[in-house]
Structures are given as structure tokens and as C-alpha cells.
Amino acid sequence: MTVLDTSVASKKALPGIEPLGPRIGADVHGLDLASATDEQLRALRAALVEHKVLFLADQRLDPDIQVALGRRLGELTASHPVVPGVDEAHPEIYALDAADNGFADVWHTDVTFVRRPPLGSILRAVQVPAAGGDTNWADLELAYESLSEPFKQLADQLIAVHDGTREFGYYLAQQRGGVGNEWDGERYNALEPVEHPVVRVHPETGRRSLFVNPGFTSHIVGVSAAESRHILDVFYAHITKPEHLVRHRWREGDVALWDNRSTAHYANRDYGDFRRIMHRVTLRGDEPWGPARSRETVLDHNAAGSAPA
Template structure:
């Protein structure tokens, strides 16, 4: 793989909260990592679910090369359209201008009817990405922090009887938004209608590497728990969404240019900021994701696709 020339560095892993997040220093992500460094970062991800790096200098090619040391890099997004850099289709840019281009003029995310938009990336896919790597190019002087929550800790915090109840349940995840419903003529409405994504995933997912059980629902994409009445589903999802939003399970990350967040998309949810649109200064970040596996529940049964293909490298 051409990585044998890499030399070990002295990585420092500093946890940032009781359950979630660690800051890793002492490494240049633009250089090939040693096997020991890869293992240190993987181990930190298994424990803390998201790791952060500061002061990195990465162009698109270097960000993709960094991610490729941990898995196969996917295309930018199932609904990327023509907004990815032509030579780097793996890059998904997160900025107000990018969203306007991708989804329609003056697109703005609306508040989810299920409350704050905690989510894992693209869970309506049959195989949601295993990891996401987000790099900050420009950030406003304040505002725009991203929050992350450890959903393995959320599961462990539930009463045993509740854990036993949700272990056997499955839920539908579907790609749609309130913006889509209200403005169906916008680009995203057309994209979702012509290429719908929907899957039924276990409510509790067994992590394929750590074997931990995680709460695998989120208020952005999970529409209903199947085989329950609508009212039963709503109450149970509300309970789980309230637990996901408890501050003790979360960490809040303040971006700086050159900051990187690398999270396990199977064990962490994140919350995009809504507090910076009135603040002067651009906010431009670039994300890549790694090919994921099909979720499996405690009963050993895998997810089922309703609509959409396996999401892998182009």
C-alpha cells in the first residue's frame, strides 16, 4: 500500500467529556500513518466515538488519502448531483452556498418535527457509511459548533426493561425533509422523488467491531417503528430521542480552520449548528465518508432495503 515508510509518532489522546469525544494531537494527517498510529486512532474511535484534530493542512486529495487508510471512500453523497468537485467526487461540501447550489436557491434546513436534527449520515441507505471525516476550511469567529452524542452510552443508560423492549424492534428510515414537503419544486424534492432512499433497520444495532449495542434511531431520518401502532411508535421514539439529546452523553466541538472531526457513524449521532446564519464570516467544511456494512440487530437479522442501492465506491 506504500505505507511502510511511515514512522511512528507520539500521539496524545485527550478525552473531552465523560462519554464522547477525544482530541488527538501529535500527528500530521497529510502524511501516511504508521500501523500503530492507525490502531491508536481506531481504538480511540471505539472508546470515544468521535475524535478531533487541530491545525491540519489537507487539500481534497490528502483528506481522501487519510480516510482511505481506514476504509473505502464513498462518493460524496447519494444526492450530490453536480455539486461535487469534478475531480474529487468523494468530497461533499457543507456550506450555505453549497446547499443553495445542491438543493435550490436559498435552501435552509427547517427544524425537524421530531425536534433538533440529531442524525447519523444517510441512515436511509441499506449500508449507511461507517465513518465520516469533516474538515473545516473556513469558519465564522463564533457560532457554528457541532455536537456529537455516543449512542452506545445512551443504550446503556436505559432501564433494562426498556433495553429488552427495543432490542426486538425495527424502524423505517427514509430520506425526506420538511423543506421537501413544503417546496416540492426545489431540487431536493426532485432528487428524492426520482431516487428515493428508505430502509428498515434494527432499533438497536450491534456494532460490528466492538459488539456494543447502540440506539440506532435518529429524529432526522427515522419515521416510525414498524409493527407498532402510530401512537405507540411516536411515544417510544420520543422517549429515545429525549435520551439521545441528554447533555451528559454529548460533546460540543468548536471549529477552527484546519480542524478535523472523524466519527464512527455507527455509534455516534451529530447535530448540525443553527446559530451562525446571522454571524459574519463564511462556514465551509468538506466531508468524506467510508463505505459501511449492513446493520444487524441483537437477533442477528440484518436491515432490509425498501428503496435504494448499496452505497459503495464509484
């Protein structure tokens, strides 16, 4: 699916990787994203899977360069299933603008309410406050691995429904008159709930992650409403333990890249009336599969280009 073959990625191409913790987050030094070589981007792509979120300071991205960078790292989706791009020339850029109610102060993994959520996102700080507006990422692999054995076994068996209507239903109906975007080959004039396994197996590493988030997961299938609520509360409290997080304090020109298959994130809304602006592009992903579902079945399904429900 990706344009770059990361199997030949060499760590030597990217010497300046400084982990920010034992499992999640790394600063990448000495790489200019606007002029990176293929070899450097291959190494960056491999580091993304390993560290899950990467931070690069002092970058010179503008909307055109951000889109071009995204295309070199994978296949870009449109901005969002129902939110238009930042302008007509950049339908791929999703803008989070505080002046336009663009906040992300709910833990979420991007766009999990579709059949094939994005593989990853590339976010650029366009305008940020001197203090405040930090973003936090949670390591969903570490969250799974640090569950007790009985809870791992429970999670392994569960399927969850993901539903974008709470966050975007009103917007789609009121602002867009019920006409959404063409996104990953489908038109989104309605947000139909989809099911994903609660434990996702990473397609590149085979590692398991706890793939639920309060932004879009509505409930667990096949249990009572009370059981679903309590199970999800246990998982959310566990996912957001400080040991599972990395927090970034933004400066303009910073870029963050995250693996959307193994992380969730939350942007602090603590900067009053300051107009904070962030620009994101997302890389096309594949259909999540869990421990109970064979990889081949899902890959066949993806290859057949099945429509989101």
C-alpha cells in the first residue's frame, strides 16, 4: 500500500532519532522534510512504526509541500469524510482552526468510524500559543501489553462499534446539508457505524493494540449496555495512564507524524481565545483485523475494495 518499501530502510539514513521514552515518541533531528531523500523517508517511515509518533522541529512546510510529503510517504486521503479541505487547492488538508471550532480535546484515533481508518497522520503547527495547546499521544500497544492476562483475553474476543455521528453528524447535516466528501473511494452523505476488533493486530509488526477510543467508539457488541460502558471505562482509564503517554509542546514549524494504527491522541484546550491553527494530512490505511481473524481474509477483503458500511 505504501509507496516506499520500508523493508530496505536503513537506520544509518536517519541518525538523529532521540527516543522520548522507552516505547512511544521520538524527536527526529537533522532532517529537512521539504528536501528529504527517498532513503531518509524510508527510514522515517520505519521509525514511525517503531516509535509511533515522531516530532520534527523547524520545518519549512507549506500546504503544497505538506501534500507532496504525504504523497511520498503513502497514499493521501481527502481531508476528512465530511469536512472539506482547507481551500480548493488543497482538498487533502484538514485544518483544525480554533476560530472555526477546530478542537480535539477528546481522546481519539483519527477517523476510526470508517471501514479503513487512516494509516497515519502528518500534522503541522501553523499558529500556536506561546504556552498551552500541547498534544498528548497514547501508546495503544503498551496499553494492551500492560493489561492483566484475563483482561487481555477478554479484549481479544471483543468487537466494538465506531460511530462518527456524535462528533460530526450535526456538522454533516447542518453545515453541509447532508452532502459529505468523497473519501477513500466512497461518498459520505451519511455516517454509518462500523465494527472493528477491540484488539487490533498491526499489519506491519503483528503487535496487538487496544483499538478503542472515546471519540468514536460507541459500544461493545454482544454485551449489555452497562457492561459495555464499564469495560470501555476500564480500557480508557488504562490507555491514558501517564506511563503510556507522550506530550508535545508545539512551536510553529513543528511537524508530528503518528501511526494511527497504534496510538490515540488528545489536544489540550487551555489557551483561552488564542487562535490556534493546525494542518493535517492523512495516509490511507487498511481494514483493521483482530487476533481472531486471519490476515488473509482481511487482505482479500481489502483487495476486493469493499465499500464502507
